[in-house]
Amino acid sequence: xxxxxxxxxxxxxxxxxxxxxxxxxxxxxxxxxxxxxxxxxxxxxxxxxxxxxxxxxxxxxxxxxxxxxxxxxxxxxxxxxxxxxxxxxxxxxxxxxxxxxxxxxxxxxxxxxxxxxxxxxxxxxxxxxxxxxxxxxxxxxxxxxxxxxxxxxxxxxxxxxxxxxxxxxxxxxxxxxxxxxxxxxxxxxxxxxxxxxxxxxxxxxxxxxxxxxxxxxxxxxxxxxxxxxxxxxxxxxxxxxxxxxxxxxxx
Amino acid sequence: xxxxxxxxxxxxxxxxxxxxxxxxxxxxxxxxxxxxxxxxxxxxxxxxxxxxxxxxxxxxxxxxxxxxxxxxxxxxxxxxxxxxxxxxxxxxxxxxxxxxxxxxxxxxxxxxxxxxxxxxxxxxxxxxxxxxxxxxxxxxxxxxxxxxxxxxxxxxxxxxxxxxxxxxxxxxxxxxxxxxxxxxxxxxxxxxxxxxxxxxxxxxxxxxxxxxxxxxxxxxxxxxxxxxxxxxxxxxxxxxxxxxxxxxxxxxxxxxxxxxxxxxxxxxxxxxxxxxxxxxxxxxxxxxxxxxxxxxxxxxxxxxxxxxxxxxxxxxxxxxxxxxxxxxxxxxxxxxxxxxxxxxxxxxxxxxxxxxxxxxxxxxxxxxxxxxxxxxxxxxxxxxxxxxxxxxxxxxxxxxxxxxxxxxxxxxxxxxxxxxxxxxxxxxxxxxxxxxxxxxxxxxxxxxxxxxxxxxxxxxxxxxxxxxxxxxxxxxxxxxxxxxxxxxxxxxxxxxxxxxxxxxxxxxxxxxxxxxxxxxxxxxxxxxxxxxxxxxxxxxxxxxxxxxxxxxxxxxxxxxxxxxxxxxxxxxxxxxxxxxxxxxxxxxxxxxxxxxxxxxxxxxxxxxxxxxxxxxxxxxxxxxxxxxxxxxxxxxxxxxxxxxxxxxxxxxx
Numbered sequence: 035x036x037x038x039x040x041x042x043x044x045x046x047x048x049x050x051x052x053x054x055x056x057x058x059x060x061x062x063x064x065x066x067x068x069x070x071x072x073x074x075x076x077x078x079x080x081x082x083x084x085x086x087x088x089x090x091x092x093x094x095x096x097x098x099x100x101x102x103x104x105x106x107x108x109x110x111x112x113x114x115x116x117x118x119x120x121x122x123x124x125x126x127x128x129x130x131x132x133x134x135x136x137x138x139x140x141x142x143x144x145x146x147x148x149x150x151x152x153x154x155x156x157x158x159x160x161x162x163x164x165x166x167x168x169x170x171x172x173x174x175x176x177x178x179x180x181x182x183x184x185x186x187x188x189x190x191x192x193x194x195x196x197x198x199x200x201x202x203x204x205x206x207x208x209x210x211x212x213x214x215x216x217x218x219x220x221x222x223x224x225x226x227x228x229x230x231x232x233x234x235x236x237x238x239x240x241x242x243x244x245x246x247x248x249x250x251x252x253x254x255x256x257x258x259x260x261x262x263x264x265x266x267x268x269x270x271x272x273x274x275x276x277x278x279x280x281x282x283x284x285x
Numbered sequence: 286x287x288x289x290x291x292x293x294x295x296x297x298x299x300x301x302x303x304x305x306x307x308x309x310x311x312x313x314x315x316x317x318x319x320x321x322x323x324x325x326x327x328x329x330x331x332x333x334x335x336x337x338x339x340x341x342x343x344x345x346x347x348x349x350x351x352x353x354x355x356x357x358x359x360x361x362x363x364x365x366x367x368x369x370x371x372x373x374x375x376x377x378x379x380x381x382x383x384x385x386x387x388x389x390x391x392x393x394x395x396x397x398x399x400x401x402x403x404x405x406x407x408x409x410x411x412x413x414x415x416x417x418x419x420x421x422x423x424x425x426x427x428x429x430x431x432x433x434x435x436x437x438x439x440x441x442x443x444x445x446x447x448x449x450x451x452x453x454x455x456x457x458x459x460x461x462x463x464x465x466x467x468x469x470x471x472x473x474x475x476x477x478x479x480x481x482x483x484x485x486x487x488x489x490x491x492x493x494x495x496x497x498x499x500x501x502x503x504x505x506x507x508x509x510x511x512x513x514x515x516x517x518x519x520x521x522x523x524x525x526x527x528x529x530x531x532x533x534x535x536x537x538x539x540x541x542x543x544x545x546x547x548x549x550x551x552x553x554x555x556x557x558x559x560x561x562x563x564x565x566x567x568x569x570x571x572x573x574x575x576x577x578x579x580x581x582x583x584x585x586x587x588x589x590x591x592x593x594x595x596x597x598x599x600x601x602x603x604x605x606x607x608x609x610x611x612x613x614x615x616x617x618x619x620x621x622x623x624x625x626x627x628x629x630x631x632x633x634x635x636x637x638x639x640x641x642x643x644x645x646x647x648x649x650x651x652x653x654x655x656x657x658x659x660x661x662x663x664x665x666x667x668x669x670x671x672x673x674x675x676x677x678x679x680x681x682x683x684x685x686x687x688x689x690x691x692x693x694x695x696x697x698x699x700x701x702x703x704x705x706x707x708x709x710x711x712x713x714x715x716x717x718x719x720x721x722x723x724x725x726x727x728x729x730x731x732x733x734x735x736x737x738x739x740x741x742x743x744x745x746x747x748x749x750x751x752x753x754x755x756x757x758x759x760x761x762x763x764x765x766x767x768x769x770x771x772x773x774x775x776x777x778x779x780x781x782x783x784x785x786x787x788x789x790x791x792x793x794x795x796x797x798x799x800x801x802x803x804x805x806x807x808x809x810x811x812x813x814x815x816x817x818x819x820x821x822x823x824x825x826x827x828x829x830x831x832x833x834x835x836x837x838x839x840x841x842x843x844x845x846x847x848x849x850x851x852x853x854x855x856x857x858x859x860x861x862x863x864x865x866x867x868x869x870x871x872x873x874x875x876x877x878x879x880x881x882x883x884x885x886x887x888x889x890x891x892x893x894x895x896x897x898x899x900x901x902x903x904x905x906x907x908x909x910x911x912x913x914x915x916x917x918x919x920x921x922x923x924x925x926x927x928x929x930x931x932x933x934x935x936x937x938x
Contacts, residue, residue: 163463195445
């Protein structure tokens with residue numbers, strides 16, 4: 035039967051990037067287990083607005099786990115306690131009556147807080163701009179079936195391409211490394227013949243940009259893989275390292 | 286009054302029109318391209334592909350999105366696939382057949398020339414995406430795989446698992462990122478357009494010359510000038526509050542240009558998608574779509590006997606407890622030729638009909654089954670998982686039920702809007718220099734869009750149509766110097782925006798924006814929803830008048846305007862959704878016929894199918910703004926069918 039719970043929320047509030055933040059505590063009663071986590075925050079915000087207060091700011095958009103806009107560090111886990119989902123797909127049935135739920139923004143030097151639970155992930159765009167593409171213009175390309183690609187390779191590329199750019203990997207990493215994000219894009223394109231041509235330069239440029247933007251190093255703790263809502267594998271990081279090494283050797 | 290609308294359709298046979306156009310259009314030479322600025326609003330499939338392609342050509346592009354990154358645009362959520370007339374399956378597909386299916390699927394309410402061009406360039410889109418590294422699904426031999434979608438008898442849909450929209454958008458986003466790094470595109474994340482700026486030329490014609498935007502992080506109001514403005518902001522389905530659209534999807538840019546002279550065409554044509562996860566409660570914030578591709582293998586049914594349906598609703602019976610002979614596979618029964626793959630409007634109405642008749646299967650009675658047991662028996666669980674695994678997982682996460690073991694429950698929900706800003710063949714609105722592309726325009730889907738055709742249209746417009754047609758306009762503008770944002774036209778537009786924001790902030794009423802938006806949604810679903818009548822639409826107009834008053838006298842927005850303020854963002858959008866709701870109701874009331882996504886209950890065949898009235902309504906109804914308190918004026922674009930024979934849509938045989 036439908037589960038109804040009462041919870042206590044400890045939510046990070048911070049007015050702006052430079053402001054000092056603190057936790058604020060709220061009580062919410064009568065939450066249905068079928069409510070999504072973000073709908074629970076909607077209920078809280080509706081309550082705050084009705085009391086004349088400013089709502090908690092958090093990023094969200096598609097609410098079906100694909101746009102990558104939602105974030106939230108819930109009880110010490112990016113995207114909360116359930117596996118292979120984003121915060122917007124997390125449902126309150128995963129919590130129990132009387133629970134205290136702690137909600138924080140992504141914490142990383144490269145993702146400054148904008149307000150409350152919202153962070154600035156522009157650094158990810160910059161990494162893609164550094165080389166996360168195949169250099170083709172619109173038009174004048176060969177027929178789509180001109181280059182056969184084995185199903186195995188296509189599927190592997192698709193798995194790497196599943197990354198939604200949410201930043202959970204960075205938030206989960208004790209070093210604040212973006213290696214899973216970078217390696218997913220590098221792998222997708224390095225696996226496919228279309229992207230292979232620029233593979234070395236791409237790996238080099240994206241890694242250099244990542245370092246420049248203040249992301250940390252990878253020390254193989256695998257927390258990123260654990261917390262990735264799309265199950266992107268750290269075998270991609272091994273592939274990135276190979277591409278990177280090849281580039282360095284070629285130089 | 287009809288003379289106002291010239292669609293500028295090129296002469297010649299259908300298959301030659303686009304070639305003729307390209308051969309004769311004016312171009313802009315490379316040195317001049319650098320001197321011309323183009324604003325593109327939106328970074329979905331249409332916006333991102335247009336911004337990237339225009340940047341590649343050498344134009345100076347300013348691209349805006351409301352999200353924190355251009356990669357978040359809602360095109361990303363499209364699941365099932367993208368159509369293209371490649372005929373890789375050797376199953377009889379052709380450009381003409383894709384054109385014909387789209388015209389027929391649109392219930393003969395789309396413009397032939399545009400649809401043919403769409404079908405023609407569809408093949409280039411797949412080539413382009415593959416070249417960018419989009420990992421489409423492949424066969425073991427290494428060639429591209431296809432599947433079927435509604436309203437077609439061929440397999441022409443290309444897909445990347447259940448994440449086709451994501452992969453296509455990331456392809457466009459990568460092309461866009463490349464141009465950003467080259468400096469041809471300047472990207473403005475977290476910026477929302479609040480109005481368009483028009484400046485009169487030497488002949489007194491107002492032209493689109495810039496926008497006023499709000500920086501969503503700082504709350505600052507900013508000015509941007511350009512030689513042309515492209516609107517690629519998607520549809521207005523969130524007027525219903527609950528829809529499959531993203532939370533921030535909105536119709537505000539469309540309303541802004543409508544109020545400045547662009548025509549809003551066919552607002553009543555809203556697509557209701559048959560396979561969404563049903564509503565669970567009052568605090569539901571959005572509806573999740575289950576891809577149409579599921580209808581390739583899933584079978585839709587309700588119990589044959591009313592007492593079985595009642596027992597299921599009461600929790601006394603499970604679907605497994607109903608024997609095969611007591612199940613009503615109503616789509617297969619009613620439409621033997623297309624079965625579960627009838628177009629969306631037909632499938633949605635059929636579900637509503639069964640539920641209204643008392644055969645619904647969820648506690649609320651508003652759900653039907655989508656059953657995979659037959660497919661799992663035939664193909665094995667592994668194959669079904671490979672095809673639909675991520676969708677099944679998504680369903681289970683939301684509903685806590687395992688679709689491998691028990692049928693999914695689904696119900697129709699608002700998904701897409703075929704109506705939108707009127708554009709001519711060149712995708713230009715009635716404001717010179719203002720273009721509309723993708724879902725934001727009205728041009729290609731008539732009264733109903735076929736599955737996997739939204740992605741096709743977005744990318745067709747952005748990669749292969751607009752980059753040509755916009756040059757025909759800009760070729761006249763090469764001597765026009767860059768505009769200063771200090772011009773009085775910018776100051777006046779900005780002043781009006783600031784006054785509007787002040788007015789909203791100072792209402793200081795008692796109701797949250799969301800509570801009013803939800804009420805608006807109820808009105809829209811109840812009276813302008815799947816089945817409309819003259820009476821329901823008149824009721825809607827009354828209620829919309831009341832809700833507009835309520836909004837402007839009782840909304841409460843906390844915080845400040847000159848800072849990040851999500852409630853203010855939502856309020857500005859809801860104000861426009863109320864306007865759109867009114868346009869939808871007015872348009873629905875004017876159109877005394879049923880066609881595609883517009884179903885007037887008074888106009889149906891004895892079998893309950895949509896009954897068109899081609900003698901009186903074979904036109905696009907375009908609405909011209911006449912002031913805040915006046916009714917808009919109807920302007921017609923007559924639709925002529927030179928190359929297809931109009932008939933009642935038949936998916937039975």
